[in-house]
Amino acid sequence: xxxxxxxxxxxxxxxxxxxxxxxxxxxxxxxxxxxxxxxxxxxxxxxxxxxxxxxxxxxxxxxxxxxxxxxxxxxxxxxxxxxxxxxxxxxxxxxxxxxxxxxxxx
Amino acid sequence: xxxxxxxxxxxxxxxxxxxxxxxxxxxxxxxxxxxxxxxxxxxxxxxxxxxxxxxxxxxxxxxxxxxxxxxxxxxxxxxxxxxxxxxxxxxxxxxxxxxxxxxxxxxxxxxxxxxxxxxxxxxxxxxxxxxxxxxxxxxxxxxxxxxxxxxxxxxxxxxxxxxxxxxxxxxxxxxxxxxxxxxxxxxxxxxxxxxxxxxxxxxxxxxxxxxxxxxxxxxxxxxxxxxxxxxxxxxxxxxxxxxxxxxxxxxxxxxxxxxxxxxxxxxxxxxxxxxxxxxxxxxxxxxxxxxxxxxxxxxxxxxxxxxxxxxxxxxxxxxxxxxxxxxxxxxxxxxxxxxxxxxxxxxxxxxxxxxxxxxxxxxxxxxxxxxxxxxxxxxxxxxxxxxxxxxxxxxxxxxxxxxxxxxxxxxxxxxxxxxxxxxxxxxxxxxxxxxxxxxxxxxxxxxxxxxxxxxxxxxxxxxxxxxxxxxxxxxxxxxxxxxxxxxxxxxxxxxxxxxxxxxxxxxxxxxxxxxxxxxxxxx
Numbered sequence: 001x002x003x004x005x006x007x008x009x010x011x012x013x014x015x016x017x018x019x020x021x022x023x024x025x026x027x028x029x030x031x032x033x034x035x036x037x038x039x040x041x042x043x044x045x046x047x048x049x050x051x052x053x054x055x056x057x058x059x060x061x062x063x064x065x066x067x068x069x070x071x072x073x074x075x076x077x078x079x080x081x082x083x084x085x086x087x088x089x090x091x092x093x094x095x096x097x098x099x100x101x102x103x104x105x106x
Numbered sequence: 107x108x109x110x111x112x113x114x115x116x117x118x119x120x121x122x123x124x125x126x127x128x129x130x131x132x133x134x135x136x137x138x139x140x141x142x143x144x145x146x147x148x149x150x151x152x153x154x155x156x157x158x159x160x161x162x163x164x165x166x167x168x169x170x171x172x173x174x175x176x177x178x179x180x181x182x183x184x185x186x187x188x189x190x191x192x193x194x195x196x197x198x199x200x201x202x203x204x205x206x207x208x209x210x211x212x213x214x215x216x217x218x219x220x221x222x223x224x225x226x227x228x229x230x231x232x233x234x235x236x237x238x239x240x241x242x243x244x245x246x247x248x249x250x251x252x253x254x255x256x257x258x259x260x261x262x263x264x265x266x267x268x269x270x271x272x273x274x275x276x277x278x279x280x281x282x283x284x285x286x287x288x289x290x291x292x293x294x295x296x297x298x299x300x301x302x303x304x305x306x307x308x309x310x311x312x313x314x315x316x317x318x319x320x321x322x323x324x325x326x327x328x329x330x331x332x333x334x335x336x337x338x339x340x341x342x343x344x345x346x347x348x349x350x351x352x353x354x355x356x357x358x359x360x361x362x363x364x365x366x367x368x369x370x371x372x373x374x375x376x377x378x379x380x381x382x383x384x385x386x387x388x389x390x391x392x393x394x395x396x397x398x399x400x401x402x403x404x405x406x407x408x409x410x411x412x413x414x415x416x417x418x419x420x421x422x423x424x425x426x427x428x429x430x431x432x433x434x435x436x437x438x439x440x441x442x443x444x445x446x447x448x449x450x451x452x453x454x455x456x457x458x459x460x461x462x463x464x465x466x467x468x469x470x471x472x473x474x475x476x477x478x479x480x481x482x483x484x485x486x487x488x489x490x491x492x493x494x495x496x497x498x499x500x501x502x503x504x505x506x507x508x509x510x511x512x513x514x515x516x517x518x519x520x521x522x523x524x525x526x527x528x529x530x531x532x533x534x535x536x537x538x539x540x541x542x543x544x545x546x547x548x549x550x551x552x553x554x555x556x557x558x559x560x561x562x563x564x565x566x567x568x569x570x571x572x573x574x575x576x577x578x579x580x581x582x583x584x585x586x587x588x589x590x591x592x593x594x595x596x597x598x599x600x601x602x603x604x605x606x607x608x609x610x611x612x613x614x615x616x617x618x619x620x621x622x623x624x625x626x627x628x629x
Contacts, residue, residue, distance in 0.1 A: 017481060024436060024484045025443070026477055027465035039539055040482055046540050047425040047495070053505060054498030061503040063323045063353075064309045064556025064582070070352040084216035090450030099445050100453045100460045 011041045113138035114279040118188045118336040121282060125176065125187050132169035132176075132187030136231050139189045140165070143233070143280045150253025154261075156275035157234050158194050158252055159202045165189060165231035172229050184363075185343050186229040191281040193272045194235040195242055196327070197316040198222050201232070205318045206240040206250040206268075209442050209449045209471030219316020220351065221285065221327055221344040228343045233281050237271030240473045241439065242289055242320045244268050245545035247296075248536055249475045257300060259572055259611045263529040266296030266545075272330045273300040277608060283340045284330040289320050290427055291525075291549025293328050294561035298524035298575025301563045301607045303337045303592070304330050306549075308582045309556030310355035312341070313348030321434035322353075324427075324553040332608060334562060334593040338366035341585070355583065365586035369593030375409035377591060380517025384420045385548045385577075391527040393567025394574040398523045401564040401576045404598045405521070405591070415516050417509035419502060423551045426502035428543055429486050429495050430554075436483030439476070442468065478539065507555045514581045519591050522548050524561040524575030552579055560588040562596055563607045573607060 012020075014033040017040065021028045028036070079085075082095050091098040113135055116124070124130040140162050147153050147160075172187040192198060195205050197215040199222075204210045218226065225232065239249040247255040247270030257265040258278040265274040272284035273296030286293035288306035297304025305328045312327040319325060329340035341362050348354040381402065386395060406412055444450040444467035445460070452458055452466035472480070486495040513520055525545055535541040552559040557579055564576040576595070580587040600606065608614070 012485070020481045020484045020488070021477070022465075023488075024480050025461065025464045025468055026472065026480065027462075027469040028477065029469075032474075032477065036478060036481060039478060039537075040485070043428065043478075043482060043539055043543075044485075047428050047499075050422055050425045050429060050498040050502050051494060053419060053422055054501040058501040058504055060497055060500035061507060062500055064507075064554070065353060065355070067353065070349065072349065080216050087216055088213050088447035090444060090448070091453070097446050100458050100463045101456075102460050104459060 010044065012037045012044065114142045116282065117333050118185065118282040118331065118339055119333070121188045122184060122186075122339075132172040132231065133166065135187065136165050136169040136189050136233070139233055139281055142278075146278055147280060153256070154258055154274050154278045154280070155253060155255050156236055156271045156278060156280055157191070158204060158206070158237050158271070160234040161201055161232055164201070165233050168229060168231040172231075183228040183343070185339055188230055188283065189233045189281055190225055190230045190340065191233045191236050191272060191275045191284040192222065192225075193269055193284070193286050194238055195287050195318050196222060196285060197318070198232065198235065201235065203235065203318070204252070205242070206238040206252060207471065207473070207476070208251045209467070211449065213448055217316065220313035220348045222316065224344045230343070236269070236275050236284055239268035239270070239475070241318070241435070241476050242268040242287060242292055243435070243475045243479055245291070245295060245542055246530075246535070247271060248532060249473055251473055254532060257529045258613050259301065259529065261613050263531055263572070264299070266299040266525070266529065268292040269296045269304075269330065273297055273302055273304065276300070276302050276330050276332055277611070278614065282332065283336060285327060285340070285344065286330045287317060287325055287327045288549075288553065289324045289326075290431065290553050291546040293330060294549045294559055294575070294577060295525045295545055297330060297561040299529040299573060301573030301611065302330060302332055303334055303560070303562045304328065305337050305341060305560045305585075305588065306552060306558060307341060307345060307585055308355065308558045310353050311359065311558070311583075311585060312345045313351040313354050315348055315350040319438040321431040322438060323434060324431065326553070332606065334560075334589055334596050335363070335366040335370065337560075338362040338589050360583065360586035362586050362589045365589040366593045369590035370597050372408055372594045372597045374405060374591060374594050377410045377519070378517045379405050379410045379412045379591070380415035380513050380520040381412060382420070382513070382520050382522045383414055383416045384418065385522035389526050389544065389547070390523055391567060391569065393569045394523045394525070394527060397565035397567060397574040398576055401595060401599065402521065404595060404602070408594050408598055410591075413516055415513040415520065417506075417513055417551070419505035419509050420551050422502045423506050423554055424543065424547050426499035426506070427546070427550045427554060429499035430503070432479040432483030433486045433496050434483070436480045436487065439480060442471065444468075503554045506551050510551070510555045510557055510581070518580070519587050520579040522577050523564075524548060524577040528567045528570055528572035528574055548577060557582050558585040558588055560592050562592050563599070565599070565603070566607065566610065
């Protein structure tokens, strides 16, 4: 754990929250950034205590049960019809999902 | 076919018995439930507001088909004809599924979750979808985008969360059974504060296929009911191995119905009950503690041997949970990208990019708590912080599992209060995330370790006359122990109280009553 940041939690400021929200694709308002910065700093301080007992000799557990790959025979089974798959789409064109432009102009 | 009694007061087991005996029909039961929903559920502004969607026509059609099949002498599953409500996090084909969020408003899934498929195969009429904290994030159902559910004991108070709708529907006699999901206590804590029974099965015991995922390594569907036996019946109907869920447990599921029936005799001789030292004391309301101590005495009277056990790392469980959950949630909720289903905001401008539409949609479609946790999860998983936060939390998970293993060396089941307090008032903890998160302090360790847990009523707290819950925990895949011990405790407590605790809920009597004589439901 030596290469990790300081034991005590970092204070998040509004700019940091804006950056994280950008990574998560949420266009927060200025007021939300300010409010979240305060609340998340408190939460981070509380949750940082996990570092007290997370010593190098303790293995990490990601899941309550040992996970195994689940396979089935490679037999085709019916899937959703195009109509059913598209029924909840915000926009449809020619039996496809219509999405906004993916790339910027330039 | 008496019209003078209130059919909504019957439990699921009794409904099944009476249908088999020809004393009541499924249509009558469903009509009584629908009339009760009509009378007390109200809206976001008034009433219990346990339901986001009521599927009256579909439920009645299923009920009619069950009644016809029974009349024709066809063999029927145990719960055939017994109405069930389903938490809105579970995909239901042809029935709206919103997860309590604006981002899925109006969405109708094209497929059924496995547990819904099984309930349909069990021929249970589905009454509709119950309210919940948005994306199952919360302990009060105040975070539903469609307005809160109210506690039938006191309409000014929260019904617990995130499954407050399912618990309240059962407590208000709108449904005998409801499906919930429990990621950190969302079945057990609402059960505790509404005076009902809620069970989180062993992780993998009920399929997660078709559930909108919150934190995949913690989420578990389970039953909400008014008795231990009723919970067992629903658990058995929807549980068991599912090849479509890679984390579903293989092998034979424990017979929880037989265990509940066996436990009802009230004899616990030879059972070792472990009192978890770390789940109690400071931060726990006095009345909650007092009812818990009495329930432990009742376990002793039933013949159980009570020992104290220590689980020293449980005090880190809450912190670990509030790192693991947001991390998994930030990843799971990435699918809500405005492209293939759900809300889309901001594509009126043809120049708008997919990224801009995505960001605008998620800003508009997610509520405060969801945004808070996604940003927290994004931070906890980011480069440079991953080891300190997420990695450390996963180590705590190991330590919690070891604590459970050691405790179960000494005891067959563990007990604690389910929630530290009775139901609090709306708004009390809304802007203080840590205060809200503390509600789950006793329930979270079970989710981290995957072990099963049950909450059942332990009585009413002296301070406020509101229900408190006792939590039972068992080793993974020993769910039947919970039902056996739970049923024994329930039987003895009912003897003490002289009847169900729910009969004492004051708000239940103050709902507007209307003439229900045509459906046989009036009191």
